[in-house]
Amino acid sequence: MLPLILYDIPSNVEGTYWSLNTVKSRFVLGYKGLPFKTEWIEYPDIAPRMKEIGATPNKRPDGSDIYTLPVISDPNTGAVVTDSWDIAVYLESTYPEKPIFPKDTNGLIRALDTTYADQTQPAVAFIYLRVTEILRERSVGYFIPAREKLLNRKLGEFSPEGPVRDQHWSVLEKLFTTTKMWHDTTDGKWLVGGTFSYADILVACRLYWLKKVLHDDEWKRVAAWNDGKWEMLLTDVKEECKVIP
Numbered sequence: 730m731l732p733l734i735l736y737d738i739p740s741n742v743e744g745t746y747w748s749l750n751t752v753k754s755r756f757v758l759g760y761k762g763l764p765f766k767t768e769w770i771e772y773p774d775i776a777p778r779m780k781e782i783g784a785t786p787n788k789r790p791d792g793s794d795i796y797t798l799p800v801i802s803d804p805n806t807g808a809v810v811t812d813s814w815d816i817a818v819y820l821e822s823t824y825p826e827k828p829i830f831p832k833d834t835n836g837l838i839r840a841l842d843t844t845y846a847d848q849t850q851p852a853v854a855f856i857y858l859r860v861t862e863i864l865r866e867r868s869v870g871y872f873i874p875a876r877e878k879l880l881n882r883k884l885g886e887f888s889p890e891g892p893v894r895d896q897h898w899s900v901l902e903k904l905f906t907t908t909k910m911w912h913d914t915t916d917g918k919w920l921v922g923g924t925f926s927y928a929d930i931l932v933a934c935r936l937y938w939l940k941k942v943l944h945d946d947e948w949k950r951v952a953a954w955n956d957g958k959w960e961m962l963l964t965d966v967k968e969e970c971k972v973i974p
């Protein structure tokens with residue numbers, strides 16, 4: 730089997746990868762044990778490179794086109810797939826061994842993916858602020874003006890310390906308190922009863938992303954929530970998906 734290619738965004742953190750959505754594909758590839766290589770692409774190079782390989786653009790909330798990562802290309806089938814969800818579905822149907830949607834859970838897990846994105850949205854300015862600190866220079870020059878335009882705010886106003894930052898923290902804490910509630914309804918360690926699934930990857934990737942972009946003391950705060958559940962869960966899922974570091 731030829732290795733697949735995962736197009737991913739580099740940074741200065743240990744291991745280079747950090748991005749919430751590209752990490753989801755990385756975890757799935759690792760879980761299924763599929764060989765793959767990474768092509769690193771800085772933000773301003775995403776659109777030209779994706780056009781070059783014939784990737785389909787994604788959609789902004791207003792319906793306009795935007796080239797996003799992750800994208801994977803699979804030389805074994807000729808497929809080029811955009812969007813972490815579509816990539817998960819493609820990998821599951823093309824390489825069904827070690828399923829990530831057990832017991833027909835696609836629909837529910839899709840709902841989880843969307844719910845997670847919606848619930849994090851009110852705190853996203855805080856994360857963007859931290860992302861500007863870990864990206865490489867070439868990407869920072871693209872990311873800051875693009876996110877200032879998106880949020881209609883200057884970087885300094887993204888998440889100022891005080892009531893705004895506190896609000897961002899409570900959004901994040903609520904997200905994980907809710908996730909803990911979901912976990913408490915199952916007997917096993919995984920969200921779909923005793924079976925590992927893409928749902929666990931979604932939770933772990935959000936944690937992974939926070940761990941990579943937040944300052945150490947900030948990550949410690951997340952890790953202390955819900956009796957230290959999250960650091961443990963992240964370690965377990967990384968192990969299942971053979972993700973290092």
Ligand SMILES: N[C@@H](CCC(=O)N[C@@H](CS)C(=O)NCC(=O)O)C(=O)O
Nearest residue numbers: 748749750796797798799812813814
């Ligand atoms: N729904 C998409 C979202 C992908 C996305 O927003 N990717 C970001 C990086 S995490 C991106 O490539 N942005 C390009 C840009 O901002 O120009 C997915 O799950 O793949």
